[in-house]
Amino acid sequence: MEFKIKEIRLSKGITQKYVAKKVGISQSYLSNLEKNKFNPSAEIMFKIADVLKCKVDDFR
Numbered sequence: 001m002e003f004k005i006k007e008i009r010l011s012k013g014i015t016q017k018y019v020a021k022k023v024g025i026s027q028s029y030l031s032n033l034e035k036n037k038f039n040p041s042a043e044i045m046f047k048i049a050d051v052l053k054c055k056v057d058d059f060r
Contacts, residue, residue: 003059006034023047
């Protein structure tokens with residue numbers, strides 16, 4: 001499944017570094033998620049959504 005994490009993050013002017021730090025993941029892992037190289041756990045998706053102030057469904 002392709003996620004729109006990067007699109008949403010950029011539209012809000014938030015850096016990968018900021019999101020990764022808040023979520024507790026590495027910036028390289030977040031980058032790979034944005035490139036749809038991994039399927040993240042539901043927990044990670046909810047944490048990213050919380051940082052970006054959106055719903056997980058918005059990533060689809």
